[in-house]
Amino acid sequence: MKLWFNLFTPDPQALLDFYQALLGLPEAVASRSPIYRALETADFQLGFNARPAYDLLGLPERAPALGSVPPVTAYCTFMLDTADAVSRCAERVAALGGRLIKPPYPTYYGQWQAVLADPQHNVFRLSALGLPAGVPTPAFPLPD
Template structure:
């Protein structure tokens, strides 16, 4: 099985180039069309559909309002090999036109990850299953008691 994950976006070419520069993935040229671009590796294909795809997919009325960020209802997590790779890539995202939403940090489940947004506003994570040497995983966050004033 292979996962194909697609983002609907105003400029598929620009978004493909952002992820290509960030992740170093090759373009899946066989998938290219006037409204579609994709990057691929052995395990997945990351596709970028232009806005006319909403109609082609029967998703009319679910487009984001013009001038607004897409809602976050799903996000991709790209698993990298080392904490240094996560930190280095997160450090480059701004220069590529993206945004760091949460800089690299230790998760309670023992991963080193960063939460980012691409230049067209889609949220995604970079993560690795290892913490940097000397960094301990934090305790599970406890919800704050909202009953006290």
Template sequence: MKLWFNLMSRDIQAQFHFYREVLGLAEAEASRSLIYRALETADFQLGFNDGRAAYGLLGLDGRQPPDTAPRATVAYATFMLATPAAVDAAVQAVLAQGGHLVKGPFATYYGQWQAVLADPEDNVFRIATDSLPKGVTAPMLAP
């Protein structure tokens, strides 16, 4: 199974560029159209739909959110990287590309090094790794 995760975007070119620079992924060239761009790996495709067209094409006209920030967060992607240093570097790339830091990087109670971020269109996502930096311990989950 391959996951395709799509973001409704105001500017598909800008969103495509942001995530390509932050994640270093290749374009899914076969998927490119006038209203769609995507990045991909062997396991997933991250797509950017032109929201002006896609809501109508998908029969979602009544579900289009207002164009205000902060946007409601009802789903988010987590991009798992190899090391805590890669997470820290990705956070810097997000900031350099016009995104912003919501929280972190921080140690989770389940032993990940993680940051919560938002892209330039205020979509929330996480960057994480399944290990902690040397000398950092996982905090206890508060009851």
């Protein structure tokens, strides 16, 4: 099975450019259309659909108002090879027009993770299995 995850966007090319520059992923050229761009690996395709896709999918009532910030209803996690790769990408995101929401941190499940937003406010995570040397695994955060 291969996962294809799509984001709605007013500018598919801009999001393709952002994620390609941040993560170094190749474009899925065969999938390109006037309203669609995508990045692809052997395991997944990350697609970017322009506004007309709402109508094509029978979702016109779900299209957000033009210029509004979409709510966070889903997010991608890109599993990178190393904690250092997570930290390097987190350092670069602002220069590419994105935003660092939560800097790299250790999770209770032993991953080094950062929470970011792309230039169109879609939230995503970068994560790697394992923690940098000397960083302990925190305890599970219990509610107060």
